[in-house]
Amino acid sequence: MKPINTFDVVVIGAGMAGITAAARLRSAGWSVCVLEKSHNPGGRMATRDKPEGCWDHGAQYFTAKSVEFRAQVQQWLAEGSVAQWKSPIAVWDGEQLSASRSRERFIGMPRMKSPLLDMAEGLHIVYNALVTQITHRTDDWIIEAANSIWCAHCVIIALPAPQTRALLPTGSEAHSVANSVEMEPCLALMMQASKPLGLPFAAAFVNEGILGWIAHNNRKPGRAAGEHYLLHATGEWSRQHLDASPEWVQSAMLAEFNRLLAHWLPGNKIPGVYPRYFHRWRFAKASSSAAHLKSVWPELGLALAGDWLGDGRIEAAYCSGLAAANALLNESVSVSASVTDTRPNIRTTEDKAPF
Ligand SMILES: Cc1cc2nc3c(=O)[nH]c(=O)nc-3n(C[C@H](O)[C@H](O)[C@H](O)COP(=O)(O)OP(=O)(O)OC[C@H]3O[C@@H](n4cnc5c(N)ncnc54)[C@H](O)[C@@H]3O)c2cc1C
Known part of the structure; x- marks a missing residue:
C-alpha cells in the first residue's frame, strides 16, 4: 500500500x-x-438524534476553570454554539432532594458537540x-x-x-x-414519557442506588420541548453489568427510575415511561x-x-x-x-x- x-x-x-x-x-x-x-x-460529546427526539447521551454539560478554556468558552458563547445551563439541578441523597451547588454549567447549542x-x-x-x-x-x-x-x-x-x-x-x-x-464504563438509557412527568428539577445527581444521573434533556437551552429523559448508571454498576443483555439492563434501569419517581412525585399518577435507546460507554471516565x-x-x-x-x-x-x-x-x-x-x-x- x-x-x-x-x-x-x-x-x-x-x-x-x-x-x-x-x-x-x-x-x-x-x-x-x-x-x-x-x-x-x-x-463522547454525543447526541442521539432520532425522529422521536434527541438525547445528549454522553457528556451532559461542562465547566470552565482554566484561563485558556474560559477564554475559549467566552468565544463560543459569543458565537452562540454554547449556552449557560441555568435550570435547577438537584441532588438526591436517598431521603431528600436538595439544590445542587450553584456553579457555571455550559452546554453545546443545539447539541453537545x-x-x-x-x-x-x-x-x-x-x-x-x-x-x-x-x-x-x-x-x-x-x-x-x-x-x-x-x-x-x-x-x-x-x-x-x-x-x-x-x-x-x-x-x-x-x-x-x-x-x-483505567477508564470506567457508563451505561446510558434514553427514555420517553407519554405525558409530562412534572419533575421539580431539570437534572439530578443521584447518590443512592444504581443510577448516578438523570436529566430531562428538553430542559436544556436550545432543545425542542418534549419528554425525553436520559439515565446514566453509576460506574460501579455499569462495570458489573457492562456485558449484560440490553433488555436486562434497560429493565433494571427503568425499574430504578420508576422507584425514584415514586419518591419524587408522591401521590401522583406516574405516566408511562418507555426505554427508547441504550448505549454502552466502555471508556466513559478516567478513574x-x-x-x-x-x-x-x-x-x-x-x-x-x-x-x-x-x-x-x-x-x-x-x-x-x-x-x-x-x-x-x-x-x-x-x-x-x-x-x-x-x-x-x-x-x-x-x-x-x-x-
Ligand atoms: C456518559 C458520559 C458522561 C459524561 N459527562 C460529562 C460531563 O457532564 N462533563 C464533562 O466535562 N465531561 C463529561 N464526560 C466526559 C467527556 O465526554 C470527555 O472528557 C471528553 O468528551 C473526552 O474527549 P476526548 O477527545 O479526550 O475523547 P473522546 O471524546 O473519546 O474522543 C476520542 C475519539 O477517538 C475515536 N477513536 C477511538 N479509537 C480510534 C482509533 N483507533 N482510530 C480512530 N479513531 C478512534 C473515537 O471514535 C472518538 O471520536 C462524560 C462522558 C461520558 C461517556
Missing part, C-alpha cells in the same frame, strides 16, 4: 482533544489530517478510519487505517487511555503512561489522572492527548489537545497536559454521579 498523502501531523481521534489539537496546528500553518473511526466527530463542530470546520477529517497500527521510522510516522496508509512527521494520539495504549509498543514510555490509567506524567516526545514527533491526561472532563480534553499541539510547535518544550486542577479525582458526595 502506498501512503495516501504526507502531512505535517496526523491526529488520531476527532473528540474534543483531537479537534482542539488539529485546529491549533492548522492555525499555525501545519498541514493536518484527522483520522476518526466513527462517521462523525465529537466522540456544537462548539467542536465549529472548531472542526475546514479541517481535513477522514471518517470511518479506525487506526490499527502506527510505526515510527527515522523521520516520520506511518499510520494504517481503513486499508490505507498515511505518512506524517508528527502524530498526536487523542483517544481514551485503553485505546491509546493499544496503538503503542509495549515497553515504550508512552505505552506505560497510557497503561497507568485516575496521568496529569503528572510526560505526554509529549518532541524528538519522536509524538504527543498524547485526551481527558485522562487531566481530570477526565471536557475541559481537560481541550487543555490536553492544546498542550499537545503547543508542545509540538515548540518542539523542544516538554509539556504534559495541564488543567488548573491536576489533583487526582476527588469526588464530593454531590459528584458521586459518573461526572
Whole structure:
C-alpha cells in the first residue's frame, strides 16, 4: 500500500482533544489530517438524534476553570454554539432532594458537540478510519487505517487511555503512561414519557442506588420541548453489568427510575415511561489522572492527548489537545497536559454521579 498523502501531523481521534489539537496546528500553518473511526466527530460529546427526539447521551454539560478554556468558552458563547445551563439541578441523597451547588454549567447549542463542530470546520477529517497500527521510522510516522496508509512527521494520539495504549509498543514510555490509567464504563438509557412527568428539577445527581444521573434533556437551552429523559448508571454498576443483555439492563434501569419517581412525585399518577435507546460507554471516565506524567516526545514527533491526561472532563480534553499541539510547535518544550486542577479525582458526595 502506498501512503495516501504526507502531512505535517496526523491526529488520531476527532473528540474534543483531537479537534482542539488539529485546529491549533492548522492555525499555525501545519498541514493536518484527522483520522476518526466513527462517521462523525465529537466522540463522547454525543447526541442521539432520532425522529422521536434527541438525547445528549454522553457528556451532559461542562465547566470552565482554566484561563485558556474560559477564554475559549467566552468565544463560543459569543458565537452562540454554547449556552449557560441555568435550570435547577438537584441532588438526591436517598431521603431528600436538595439544590445542587450553584456553579457555571455550559452546554453545546443545539447539541453537545456544537462548539467542536465549529472548531472542526475546514479541517481535513477522514471518517470511518479506525487506526490499527502506527510505526515510527527515522523521520516520520506511518499510520494504517481503513486499508490505507498515511505518512506524517508528527502524530498526536487523542483517544481514551485503553485505546491509546493499544496503538503503542509495549515497553515504550508512552505505552506505560497510557497503561497507568483505567477508564470506567457508563451505561446510558434514553427514555420517553407519554405525558409530562412534572419533575421539580431539570437534572439530578443521584447518590443512592444504581443510577448516578438523570436529566430531562428538553430542559436544556436550545432543545425542542418534549419528554425525553436520559439515565446514566453509576460506574460501579455499569462495570458489573457492562456485558449484560440490553433488555436486562434497560429493565433494571427503568425499574430504578420508576422507584425514584415514586419518591419524587408522591401521590401522583406516574405516566408511562418507555426505554427508547441504550448505549454502552466502555471508556466513559478516567478513574485516575496521568496529569503528572510526560505526554509529549518532541524528538519522536509524538504527543498524547485526551481527558485522562487531566481530570477526565471536557475541559481537560481541550487543555490536553492544546498542550499537545503547543508542545509540538515548540518542539523542544516538554509539556504534559495541564488543567488548573491536576489533583487526582476527588469526588464530593454531590459528584458521586459518573461526572
Ligand atoms: C456518559 C458520559 C458522561 C459524561 N459527562 C460529562 C460531563 O457532564 N462533563 C464533562 O466535562 N465531561 C463529561 N464526560 C466526559 C467527556 O465526554 C470527555 O472528557 C471528553 O468528551 C473526552 O474527549 P476526548 O477527545 O479526550 O475523547 P473522546 O471524546 O473519546 O474522543 C476520542 C475519539 O477517538 C475515536 N477513536 C477511538 N479509537 C480510534 C482509533 N483507533 N482510530 C480512530 N479513531 C478512534 C473515537 O471514535 C472518538 O471520536 C462524560 C462522558 C461520558 C461517556
